[in-house]
Amino acid sequence: MIEIDGITKRYDDNTVVNNVTMTIEPRTVTVIVGTSGSGKTTLLRMINRLVEPTSGTIRLDGEDNHTMPGYELRRRIGYAIQGHGLFPHRTVAQNIATVPVLLGWDRARIDAKVAELLALFQLDPTLFAARFPHELSGGQQQRVGVARALAAEPNVLLMDEPFGALDPIIRAKAQADLLDIQRLLKTTIVLVTHDMDEAFHLADKIAVMDKGELVQYGAPAELVKNPATEFVETLIGASERPFRLLSIETAGEAVEPGTADGKPLPEATSQRDALSEMLWTGRHALPVAAADGRILGRVTLEGLTRRAAKPQ
Amino acid sequence: MRAWVPPILRAVLLAVLIAFLVSPGWFSPLLKPLVQDNAPAIYNQGSLLTLTLLHLRIVAIATAGAIVVAVTLAILVTRPFGAEFLPLSRSLVNVGQTFPPVAVLALAVPALGFGEKPTLVALFLYGLLPIFENTLTGLTTLPVSVMEAARGSGMTERQRLFKVELPLAMPVILAGIRLSVVISLATATIGSTVAAKTLGEVIIAGLQSNNIAFVLQGGLIVGALAVLIYDGLSAIERVLARRAGLFS
Numbered sequence: 001m002i003e004i005d006g007i008t009k010r011y012d013d014n015t016v017v018n019n020v021t022m023t024i025e026p027r028t029v030t031v032i033v034g035t036s037g038s039g040k041t042t043l044l045r046m047i048n049r050l051v052e053p054t055s056g057t058i059r060l061d062g063e064d065n066h067t068m069p070g071y072e073l074r075r076r077i078g079y080a081i082q083g084h085g086l087f088p089h090r091t092v093a094q095n096i097a098t099v100p101v102l103l104g105w106d107r108a109r110i111d112a113k114v115a116e117l118l119a120l121f122q123l124d125p126t127l128f129a130a131r132f133p134h135e136l137s138g139g140q141q142q143r144v145g146v147a148r149a150l151a152a153e154p155n156v157l158l159m160d161e162p163f164g165a166l167d168p169i170i171r172a173k174a175q176a177d178l179l180d181i182q183r184l185l186k187t188t189i190v191l192v193t194h195d196m197d198e199a200f201h202l203a204d205k206i207a208v209m210d211k212g213e214l215v216q217y218g219a220p221a222e223l224v225k226n227p228a229t230e231f232v233e234t235l236i237g238a239s240e241r242p243f244r245l246l247s248i249e250t251a252g253e254a255v256e257p258g259t260a261d262g263k264p265l266p267e268a269t270s271q272r273d274a275l276s277e278m279l280w281t282g283r284h285a286l287p288v289a290a291a292d293g294r295i296l297g298r299v300t301l302e303g304l305t306r307r308a309a310k311p312q
Numbered sequence: 313m314r315a316w317v318p319p320i321l322r323a324v325l326l327a328v329l330i331a332f333l334v335s336p337g338w339f340s341p342l343l344k345p346l347v348q349d350n351a352p353a354i355y356n357q358g359s360l361l362t363l364t365l366l367h368l369r370i371v372a373i374a375t376a377g378a379i380v381v382a383v384t385l386a387i388l389v390t391r392p393f394g395a396e397f398l399p400l401s402r403s404l405v406n407v408g409q410t411f412p413p414v415a416v417l418a419l420a421v422p423a424l425g426f427g428e429k430p431t432l433v434a435l436f437l438y439g440l441l442p443i444f445e446n447t448l449t450g451l452t453t454l455p456v457s458v459m460e461a462a463r464g465s466g467m468t469e470r471q472r473l474f475k476v477e478l479p480l481a482m483p484v485i486l487a488g489i490r491l492s493v494v495i496s497l498a499t500a501t502i503g504s505t506v507a508a509k510t511l512g513e514v515i516i517a518g519l520q521s522n523n524i525a526f527v528l529q530g531g532l533i534v535g536a537l538a539v540l541i542y543d544g545l546s547a548i549e550r551v552l553a554r555r556a557g558l559f560s
Contacts, residue, residue, distance in 0.1 A: 048464065050463060050464060071466045071467065071468045072466065073466070074464055074465065075466030079461070079464035079465065081460055081464065084457070085455075085457035085458050085460055085461030085462075085464075086458070087461070087462070088455075088458065088480065089479050098465045098467075102467065102471070145461075148461075148465070149465075
């Protein structure tokens with residue numbers, strides 16, 4: 001659990017983050033959104049003290065993050081950034097081993113961890129461990145960057161626009177992989193982005209920052225239903241509202257009894273993608289299948305339309 | 313030019329240089345036409361090999377000193393606490409470069425006496441600037457995301473310097489050292505005007521006795537040394553740069 005309590009950051013007369021208080025639940029994905037200059041990155045960087053706050057406290061599992069030196073705190077918190085920031089003079093394995101080496105793990109434990117993470121991120125250790133970052137594709141570099149952030153098994157992973165430099169296809173894959181890994185490792189993720197699609201896709205809770213203030217903090221559906229300010233409404237986009245609602249939940253959660261023709265949708269497909277598939281194929285219903293191929297039922301155009309409508 | 317030509321040329325140059333230093337008598341017929349009757353064609357007031365080694369030693373000592381001081385200075389002024397000394401140290405090192413080496417020698421002799429010492433001082437001062445400038449460039453142009461990742465992963469300031477900053481800046485630092493060595497190799501010859509044992513002795517002896525062969529052999533040895541050392545250091549730089557992932 002991360003408790004941010006009355007945190008303020010001022011540079012001279014310029015208040016970048018103003019009296020923000022929020023609690024981030026453990027094992028969830030919290031996405032901080034806002035325009036550039038809204039203070040979202042500064043807020044994130046105060047959690048691992050890359051930026052020192054002017055006032056206020058941040059507690060991690062009840063412990064003030066000022067009880068230890070900044071570098072020790074940062075070894076306990078994963079940190080992944082845009083453009084990956086891999087060390088160009090070190091191999092993939094050495095990059096991933098960065099924090100474990102700083103923590104003084106023994107060789108065998110480090111090697112095992114590196115191999116485990118490479119496998120988890122679908123990078124064959126025999127092929128990739130000895131490579132240098134410039135020998136990898138953009139998507140592979142980004143995965144190594146996240147693997148490095150997770151190497152010391154942190155409870156908390158901070159991500160600053162981690163997918164910003166990726167092309168759309170690789171980005172979608174990276175987002176899906178991140179969700180899988182989060183479910184597997186149960187890491188608390190705090191991610192900063194300006195991409196609302198990304199926020200709705202990933203977030204359990206979204207925090208909206210505007211001019212240094214936290215203007216709304218809640219579940220994605222809550223933001224669509226009851227935007228706290230005009231800024232939140234603009235950010236979500238009036239014409240996007242129904243689709244935002246549909247992108248939060250999966251097709252599995254909209255299953256109705258019955259049968260339908262066509263290729264079954266995996267249950268993890270978002271309702272938005274399910275709707276899109278129906279519109280494109282001209283069908284009114286599509287079957288939904290579980291991961292093992294078992295047909296769970298169907299989603300219908302009418303059902304999704306109801307779910308996309310303004311809540312009463 | 314084909315890829316194998318430069319290494320072969322270098323190997324030939326090295327072989328000729330070694331042959332000349334070990335057994336200069338073999339080359340006597342080549343230089344004979346340059347001298348007047350009965351004058352020696354090969355330097356005869358000392359061993360060329362010994363002078364070459366002394367020349368290299370003086371350059372090595374002066375460069376080693378310049379590396380230690382310039383790199384330390386550049387590291388200090390790029391730390392947060394040293395930033396305000398950046399302009400001062402830059403101008404100090406610049407002064408070293410604008411001062412003519414002959415003037416340094418002239419000023420240093422009364423203080424240090426004749427011999428190697430004034431020459432070492434002049435070469436040391438002369439070698440500082442390229443190394444300092446390059447180290448500064450190397451340390452201040454590191455990729456922002458890499459430095460951010462180094463801090464974010466919990467490295468202390470010292471760990472960042474030794475594990476990330478210096479290794480990444482090394483190719484640029486080495487380029488400065490290479491420049492400094494080549495300048496020193498040439499400048500060391502004037503040390504012989506204040507009785508330092510360098511290859512300058514051969515050139516000065518040639519000038520005094522109007523013996524062009526002496527001047528030529530002194531100059532050519534220094535030239536060959538400069539080319540070979542320059543090439544050698546360039547090769548090391550390329551290896552380091554490739555390892556630093558700077559050329560993909």
